[in-house]
Amino acid sequence: MSTARTVFVIAGLTLQEAVRRRVLRAIVVMTVVLLTLSAWGFYRLDAEFGTFTTGEARIAASTVLNLVMFGLSLIAALGTAFLAGPTMAGEIESGIALAVMTRPVRRAAVLLGKWLGLVVFGSGFVVVAGLGQLVIVRATVGYWPPHPATGLALLAAQTTVLLTLGLLLSTVISPMASGIVAVGLFGATWIAGVVGMVGEAFGNPGVAQVGTVSRMLLPTDGLWRGAMHSFQHPGLAQFPAFEDSPFLSMSPLTATYLGWSALWVALALGLAGLAFQRRDL
Amino acid sequence: MTTDHTARPAAGTALDVADHLLATLPPASAVWCSGLRKRYRRQTAVDDVSFTVARGEVLGLLGPNGAGKTSVIKILLGLVRPDAGEVLLLGRPGTDPQARRRVGYLPELFRYQPWLTAAEVLDLHVRLAGAAVPDAERRDCLALVGLADRAGDRVGGFSKGMQQRLGLAVALVARPELVVLDEPTSALDPLGRADVRDLLLSLKTRQVAVLLNSHLIGEVERVCDRVVILDKGRVAAAGTLPELLGQRELRLRLDGVGAPAEARLAAAGRLTRDGDGYTVALPADPDPTTVPDLVADLVALGVRVHAVEPGHISLEERLLDILRTGSSEEHR
Numbered sequence: 070m071s072t073a074r075t076v077f078v079i080a081g082l083t084l085q086e087a088v089r090r091r092v093l094r095a096i097v098v099m100t101v102v103l104l105t106l107s108a109w110g111f112y113r114l115d116a117e118f119g120t121f122t123t124g125e126a127r128i129a130a131s132t133v134l135n136l137v138m139f140g141l142s143l144i145a146a147l148g149t150a151f152l153a154g155p156t157m158a159g160e161i162e163s164g165i166a167l168a169v170m171t172r173p174v175r176r177a178a179v180l181l182g183k184w185l186g187l188v189v190f191g192s193g194f195v196v197v198a199g200l201g202q203l204v205i206v207r208a209t210v211g212y213w214p215p216h217p218a219t220g221l222a223l224l225a226a227q228t229t230v231l232l233t234l235g236l237l238l239s240t241v242i243s244p245m246a247s248g249i250v251a252v253g254l255f256g257a258t259w260i261a262g263v264v265g266m267v268g269e270a271f272g273n274p275g276v277a278q279v280g281t282v283s284r285m286l287l288p289t290d291g292l293w294r295g296a297m298h299s300f301q302h303p304g305l306a307q308f309p310a311f312e313d314s315p316f317l318s319m320s321p322l323t324a325t326y327l328g329w330s331a332l333w334v335a336l337a338l339g340l341a342g343l344a345f346q347r348r349d350l
Numbered sequence: 351m352t353t354d355h356t357a358r359p360a361a362g363t364a365l366d367v368a369d370h371l372l373a374t375l376p377p378a379s380a381v382w383c384s385g386l387r388k389r390y391r392r393q394t395a396v397d398d399v400s401f402t403v404a405r406g407e408v409l410g411l412l413g414p415n416g417a418g419k420t421s422v423i424k425i426l427l428g429l430v431r432p433d434a435g436e437v438l439l440l441g442r443p444g445t446d447p448q449a450r451r452r453v454g455y456l457p458e459l460f461r462y463q464p465w466l467t468a469a470e471v472l473d474l475h476v477r478l479a480g481a482a483v484p485d486a487e488r489r490d491c492l493a494l495v496g497l498a499d500r501a502g503d504r505v506g507g508f509s510k511g512m513q514q515r516l517g518l519a520v521a522l523v524a525r526p527e528l529v530v531l532d533e534p535t536s537a538l539d540p541l542g543r544a545d546v547r548d549l550l551l552s553l554k555t556r557q558v559a560v561l562l563n564s565h566l567i568g569e570v571e572r573v574c575d576r577v578v579i580l581d582k583g584r585v586a587a588a589g590t591l592p593e594l595l596g597q598r599e600l601r602l603r604l605d606g607v608g609a610p611a612e613a614r615l616a617a618a619g620r621l622t623r624d625g626d627g628y629t630v631a632l633p634a635d636p637d638p639t640t641v642p643d644l645v646a647d648l649v650a651l652g653v654r655v656h657a658v659e660p661g662h663i664s665l666e667e668r669l670l671d672i673l674r675t676g677s678s679e680e681h682r
Binding site: 071074075078082085086089090163164165167168169170171172173174175347349350 | 480
């Protein structure tokens with residue numbers, strides 16, 4: 070059987086698993102709760118602060134939108150990390166992998182199929198839930214972000230980075246541990262990013278470096294900042310006071326950083342492939 | 351130009367001849383492995399294991415717990431990387447995934463995607479094997495293992511026994527030429543065990559090679575053509591059942607045995623005596639006339655015959671004997 074067919078068969082199987090397992094229901098429930106709360110919040114924002122100028126209202130909407138998007142990206146991160154972990158390590162532990170891996174398939178093809186299935190699932194979630202959120206904001210406060218497609222694509226890329234990490238971890242450690250470590254690293258990078266911003270604000274290059282280095286080691290936070298930049302109102306750049314907000318980003322992503330993120334994913338996937346290839350099942 | 355024109359047909363003929371030669375060769379063994387070794391940290395699991403399973407042959411893999419049977423099977427199927435040794439499956443190197451195109455496997459630890467139905471599990475394996483198996487044949491395969499009426503049920507709700515039956519169907523669905531069964535009856539009731547035995551016999555008649563690892567020696571004895579006994583990771587003994595079980599014996603209860611009668615008994619085979627009980631060791635495949643002739647001669651010599659009982663050394667006795675004495679070279 071050709072390698073490409075194996076990849077697609079396993080990708081399809083992974084999507085089927087995601088849809089049929091409880092994790093999807095949990096994600097849907099969390100998302101609906103978050104979207105409902107945000108709809109109510111934006112509606113109140115508009116009603117209570119009717120005295121805002123248009124500019125002020127947009128800035129408020131931008132900030133709150135980014136905050137809610139962060140919540141969404143967190144759901145996507147938790148969901149995919151806890152899907153990606155069990156999917157490899159759990160199948161190896163339970164024995165499900167034994168029957169599959171003795172078919173005429175390459176291990177790398179099975180891994181790539183899992184990855185592809187998870188990427189489609191994670192990106193699909195981010196796009197559907199993110200678009201829902203944008204529509205809610207538009208309907209309640211009349212704000213529409215400048216680059217919605219880029220923003221959603223970057224959120225999907227962030228999810229992809231995290232699930233690739235989850236997959237890499239799951240080829241070497243137990244399913245639960247891989248989910249926890251992936252989400253922990255995701256949180257740590259975000260905090261390191263905030264620490265870096267504080268460093269920049271106080272003109273401390275040493276502390277600012279923390280954010281830069283962590284953004285290189287795990288590109289989730291960098292991509293998240295790029296996504297925020299695409300969602301927020303372009304006029305915000307004129308207000309240096311907002312520079313320190315963890316939910317606003319003053320500069321767009323560079324092509325180099327995007328290139329690095331793609332390379333990071335390829336490297337992590339390659340490493341996962343090597344670890345999986347050498348592993349005794 | 352001219353050389354080109356003349357060379358081509360010549361090369362074509364040579365290739366045709368080679369193809370013809372290859373086509374007329376007997377098919378490669380179902381399994382060929384040589385010098386397999388595997389260490390897990392400080393524990394040697396498999397130590398210089400070599401054996402062959404011929405096409406259409408049923409080979410039993412026997413041995414105590416921790417003898418390395420499952421490790422050997424996993425090495426053959428590419429699940430575990432050996433530290434040394436070579437594997438050929440159906441004539442292809444074991445490192446090539448295509449070697450497993452016509453191989454079916456029921457693992458000792460059998461688990462299938464709980465979110466799929468039984469029929470979907472079979473569909474998945476048919477697709478992964480790249481085989482063209484019509485729907486009706488897949489259903490027949492489920493029916494063969496007694497799961498026809500559970501085809502649409504999720505595997506998550508299956509009992510262990512049902513999952514093992516599904517595992518058998520998975521091993522058989524892609525028209526295998528080699529089936530590897532690791533403890534195929536561990537979760538089955540007596541009825542299920544009988545079903546598996548019938549299944550093995552039907553595979554044998556269809557010339558499908560089977561590598562069977564089982565604790566149930568009776569099962570192995572009934573269906574296997576040959577047996578490999580592993581102990582502490584090494585091949586302790588290997589051979590066909592008659593080779594391994596060796597001689598048969600004849601137990602007699604006699605009285606009035608004179609010297610000529612005793613000489614006649616000794617002529618039939620090695621004789622041991624315990625009171626009025628006499629035991630004669632016979633060759634593995636005795637002539638059908640040996641026993642009646644012996645009895646007729648004894649009666650003619652005035653011996654009174656109370657009982658004549660053909661003895662058969664069971665595989666279980668032989669296995670215990672081999673494992674206890676730990677003799678290896680002698681039985682190879």
